[in-house]
Amino acid sequence: MRFLIGLLFILIAAVALSLVAGSNDGYVLIVQPPYRIEISLNLLVVLLATGFFFLHGVLRLVQYTLNLPRNVRNYKREQRRITAHAALLEGLHALAEGRYAKAEKAASNALNLGEDAGLSALVAARAAHKLKMLGKRDYYLAEAERLAPEASLSRRLTQAELQLDERQYASALRTLQQLDKIEPHHLPSLRLQLKAHQRLGNWEQVLSVLSQLEKRDAIEPLHLQQVRYHAHAQLLQRRAGNREELLAYWNKLPEKDQLDTQLARIAAKVFNDAGDGATAAKIIEMSLTRQWDSTLAELYGDNTGGDTVKQLQQAEYWLQNHHGDAGLLLSLGNLCIRQELWGKAQSYLEASLSVKPGSAAHLALARLLERMGNQEEAYRHYRLSLEYALNT
Incomplete structure (x- = not known):
């Protein structure tokens, strides 16, 4: 549309110019003794216009010729930039697709062409790492440091990731400390x-x-709980040989951690193995008061060194609300055995087996029956205990 409008204006201008020129009888006289030149005004206008455009064209040609070397350099530089950028994109796509050889080659090409040296070198390093070309990987990391020192954060982060993948945990930690x-x-x-x-x-x-990640809401709650439990469990086990250190560590834990079912389970075992059954029983009682757990209730009867009568009373109180809990019934059976309440112990153990048969209950009942002189039934339960143990 614009072209048509422009063409229309040109035609109108041409018509107007021809009308003006046709009605113009003027002339121009140029005198330079002994010469005298007389030409029409219209011809002079045409000559001047033609001369102007010719001179303009000559000057533009001269300018283009003078700028040609620079333009060629700029063109080559732009083509190199386009090629390098395309190579980097190709490397990134290949890396994401798992085509590591192609990714390493493309990223290396981009690096040689000068396209974002830091990123190109890191892409090449990751690809080389996947290909187990560790020498090339280290070379690319060194190139990233040399050519893009300002990208130290991304380089060290990548280096730490690759070191962790190589199980170089101490080296990775040193790299991360530098990054910090x-x-x-x-x-x-x-x-x-x-x-x-x-x-x-x-x-x-x-x-x-973990504490830092939790404050910044940067870790999944379930993962946080699992890792924290494992860390506390390991630290508790490290102190298992020293009751004072064990108790001091447990007491400094936040209440929410002390009441965690999984942690209470491992803590009770550690304290019981350390000969502090009373503390183990207290840990279980506190955790079960917050949240019932059958496995934890089963451990309650294994605690030794505490007040067995008090524990028996507490377990019977729990039974009012958890009368069908196999773990609690097994604990009651073990507690009754320690108090030499044979008949009551047998009833609890048989009730536990009727709810959920298991190796531990069969073994406890076999030992009880053996004490009571019922050898045949004892052997039967020993055999059942072994079968359940092998099957699980």
């Missing part, structure tokens, strides 16, 4: 630190990193 100086409390770095500390068994540091 550049940007403290960087979330991706904290996640990698958590993994490194777990692999190295640095459980105090694991808890510290």
Whole structure:
């Protein structure tokens, strides 16, 4: 549409110019003794216009010729940039698709062409790592440091990831500590630190990193609970040989951790193995008051060294609300055995087996029957206990 309008204006201008020129009888006289030149005004206008456009064209041609080397350089530079960018994109796509050889080749080409040296080198390093070309991987990481020192954060983060993948946990941790100086409390770095500390068994540091991630809502609650439980369990087991240290560590734990069912289970076992059945019983009682757990209730009868009568009373109180709980019935049977209440113990153990047969209940009942002189039934329950143990 614009072209048609422009063409229309040109035609109108041409018509108007021809009308003006046709009605113009003027002339121009140029005198330079002994010469005298007389030409029409219309011809002079045409000559001047033609001369102007000719001179303009000559000057533009000269300018283009003078700028030609620079334009060629700019063109080559632009083509190189386009090629390099395409190579980097090709490398990124190949890396995402798992075509690591293609990714390494494309990213290396992009690096040689100067396209985002930091990113190109890291893509090439990741691809080389996947191909187990560790020498090339280290070369690309060194190139990233040399050519893009400003991208230190991404380089160190990548390096730490690759070191963790190679199970070089101590090296990865040192790299992450250097990264921490550049940007403290960087979330991706904290996640990698958590993994490194777990692999190295640095459980105090694991808890510290978990606390930072929890404050920033940067970890799934279920994963947080699992890792925290495992860390506390390991630290409790490390102190199993020293009752005072064990008790001190347990007492400094937050109440929500002490009441956690899984942690209470491992803590009760550790305290009981350390000869502190009273503390083990207290831990179980506190946790079961908050949330009932049949497995934890089963451990209650295994605690030794505490007040058995009080424990028996507590277990019978729980039975009022959990009368069909096999674990609780097994605990009651074991507690009655310790009090030499043979008949009552047999009733509880048989009730436990009727709810949920298991190796532990059969074994407890076999030992009880053996004490009571019923050898035949004792052997039968020993055999059943072994069968359940092998099947599980």
